[in-house]
Amino acid sequence: MYDRSEAAAANDPFWSAIRAELGYGPETLTRTDDPWPLWQSGDLLLAQTCGLPYRVRLHGQVQLVGTPDYGLNGCAPGYYRSIFIARDPDATLASLADHCFAYNEPLSQSGWAAPALHMAKQGLGFAALLQSGAHRASALAVAEGRADFAALDALSWQLIQTYDDFAADLHQIAATVPTPGLPLITALGNDPARLRAAIIVAIDRLDPQTRDILHLRGLVEIPARDYLAMPTPPPPDA
Numbered sequence: 001m002y003d004r005s006e007a008a009a010a011n012d013p014f015w016s017a018i019r020a021e022l023g024y025g026p027e028t029l030t031r032t033d034d035p036w037p038l039w040q041s042g043d044l045l046l047a048q049t050c051g052l053p054y055r056v057r058l059h060g061q062v063q064l065v066g067t068p069d070y071g072l073n074g075c076a077p078g079y080y081r082s083i084f085i086a087r088d089p090d091a092t093l094a095s096l097a098d099h100c101f102a103y104n105e106p107l108s109q110s111g112w113a114a115p116a117l118h119m120a121k122q123g124l125g126f127a128a129l130l131q132s133g134a135h136r137a138s139a140l141a142v143a144e145g146r147a148d149f150a151a152l153d154a155l156s157w158q159l160i161q162t163y164d165d166f167a168a169d170l171h172q173i174a175a176t177v178p179t180p181g182l183p184l185i186t187a188l189g190n191d192p193a194r195l196r197a198a199i200i201v202a203i204d205r206l207d208p209q210t211r212d213i214l215h216l217r218g219l220v221e222i223p224a225r226d227y228l229a230m231p232t233p234p235p236p237d238a
Contacts (some may be wrong), residue, residue, distance in 0.1 A: 001032065001182050002155060002214075003223055006163050010213040017202035017211045018046070022194070026088055031160050044187040046195060052109040054229050058185065063192045066199065071217040072154045072178075078220035080177040082114040083157045085142060086149040089171035093124055093149075094179040096173075100128040102138040102147035104234045110153035112121055113136060113234075114176040116233040118151075128228060129236050143169045151176070180222045196221070 003011050004131040012027065027043055030038060040061055041051055045199040048068075049058060065076040075081055086096060097119070104111035119125060130147045132138040136149035139157075152160065154175075161167045184199070186192055199219050203211065209215075 001050065002159065003029075004159060004163065007091060007159075007213055010210045013210060014202060014206060014214060014216075017194075017205055017208040018198050021198035021201045032095035035131050039185065040060075040228070042187050042189065044185070045190065046184060046186055048182050050107070050109050050182050051227050051230060052113050052232065053107050054183060054185070055230060056107065059224065059228060061188070062185040063188060063190065064222075064227075065186050065192045066196045066219040067181045067183045067222045069217040070105070070155050071180070073157075073176070073206065075178040075217065077182050078222050080110065081178045082110045082118070082151040082155050082176040082178075082180040083154055083172050084115065084149055084151050084172045085139060085157065086173050087091050087142060087145070087171070088167060091173050093119060093148070093174050093198065095165050096149045098127045098208065100130055100146075102128040102130045102132050102135060102150040104132055104135050104138050104154040106131075106237070109179060109230070110156075111151055112236060113230070113233055114179060115151035116236075117221060118174075118176045120233065133152040136164065139164070139170060140166060143167075149173070153182075158215070160202040183222065184219075185225070191194075 010014055015029050039047055039058055071076040072080050097157055130141055132141050135152045135156040137159050139152055141147040142150050203216050
């Protein structure tokens with residue numbers, strides 16, 4: 001889910017290390033296919049999804065393997081949060097509620113569900129919405145003035161700040177409470193414990209530079225009930 005072009009050279013050896021520990025699996029990662037058929041395939045060995053797709057559509061069709069810990073500030077291991085960003089460093093959510101909000105897609109925990117619930121708890125809503133298709137695209141829409149604010153998952157925001165020059169025009173103005181992070185999943189017929197063990201060993205064997213590029217700190221087990229307990233707001237078109 002965080003496989004930007006700048007990280008691909010680090011994700012490839014990470015997968016190779018997992019595959020070597022497992023003793024089987026495809027030689028290369030699948031990067032260009034639609035994720036939904038992959039997530040729901042009976043042949044799925046390993047993929048990363050988002051908490052919202054897991055709880056509303058994938059639960060019961062896949063098994064949880066574990067959740068990567070990215071060492072995010074203010075979050076327990078394996079958890080993340082949404083960061084609200086805007087061009088004006090002095091803006092508040094209340095001052096932006098009558099403006100345009102960019103979100104990546106309706107089935108995004110960090111791009112839609114968490115910020116929508118955060119706004120609703122403050123008695124705020126969105127006057128206008130722009131669906132961007134990706135966290136980076138949401139940030140770019142704000143930087144270019146096509147939207148006034150957006151919510152990005154914390155790691156995506158870190159990556160944008162690292163790799164995208166336009167991030168210099170953006171500022172964090174608020175953050176949601178942490179929620180369970182993006183889990184790794186496998187098909188029902190596989191052994192999640194074996195995959196989990198292989199991933200833990202692979203993370204430990206990565207060189208420090210590769211781990212830092214991927215922001216990987218470890219793998220934790222977050223039970224399905226914690227994902228399913230998260231509330232789901234109405235979709236944007238409602």
